[in-house]
Amino acid sequence: MSGDAGPAGATTTDPVAAVPTPGDPAARAASLADLPLRDVLRGVEPYGAPQLDVPVLLNVNENPVPPSEVVAREMGEAVAAAARGLNRYPDREFLDLRADLADFLALESGVRLPAAQLWAANGSNEVMLQVLQAFGGEGRTAVSFAPTYSMYPEYARDTGTRWVVGRRRDDFTVDPAAAVALVEREQPSVVLLASPNNPTGTALPREVVEAVCDVAPGVVVVDEAYAEFRREGVPSALELLERYPRLAVSRTMSKAFSLAGARVGYLASSRAVVDALRVVRLPYHLSGVTQAVARVALRHSAELLRGVDALRAERDALVAWLRGLDLEVADSDANFVLFGRLADRHAAWRGLLDRGVLVRETGPEGWLRVSVGTPEETAAFRSALVEVLATPAGARAAGPDAPEGTR
């Protein structure tokens, strides 16, 4: 049997043995400290929740229900068809997919847009990074309101954009007067508003988005990654697109469509904003396989939205149940719930993990975030939490605390 030569020249199949020992020239060349890394990246860990092998995973706001057998089979057929053309680059403009996305938004929120006002990329993270690539950069500012999605400052960092963060109120809503004051003072070229917000689940009323759009000198992105989970009567910023040509609504197929693994996010805005993103996107950024899979999922939108209804009901029941335990629970329009306040949230997180349930230790100190799972997963979470709350690890925090940032 053949294998790699390890540092001592021994023949081995163990890849770890091939890693150079500290002190030899190969190790020095591979050390981060010797690389011309940008100063802002020194000492920074890659973003991401711990990937642990645990029976009940409720930590990254995925949809717990996989695509149905029918959908999976059709995706397989579509991928096979796409595979036969993979010697060619994919459609760079993917207008078919953009038209399907426009149809979905018309079905979901009643707002009808032409395909040219839609854009897509590998996850809404990539879409929003493209927004910062197009409108941020040296000498420019991006603004948001914390606690909010931890990736926003990373888009700013990676594009050399100055990052300014205002505070949400203690109930995680955004004070329109304070938001307007911050935007007027900072004159940002990009404002990022998550609605429903991660990690709090809070949706923004229309008046807050309008107030910000009325004074913002640049692009306002409303990140609606969880919009399909919003409660009855909660509006989508899509309804404001006609009035504000510099407003952009970012959405994703990762959550409602059970498609986190396919990496498809999209954005609806004016044609001009979409044209700006077309300038900064890498050539052929959305693979033919991705486009094919997304189009199959979109053909099944109505069925997927029924699944979302079930998760919304599960979410509302979970909020009510947690409140019944005398915990503080943020109102949620998303597929997750933020609850607290615990004296030692890390101990509570650990207690849940020891019982096979992984939730997310994020948001203000004292709070934990749990994604809505299948009824079985939620039941496992409930029994684990009841047990943890009965131990010292589940002690409640004393006295009111102002929420802190998510990082």
Ligand SMILES: Cc1ncc(COP(=O)(O)O)c(C=O)c1O
């Ligand atoms: C608020 C918010 N926006 C955007 C995303 C990114 O999602 P994706 O890149 O999978 O579309 C997430 C992911 O969890 C999120 O919570």
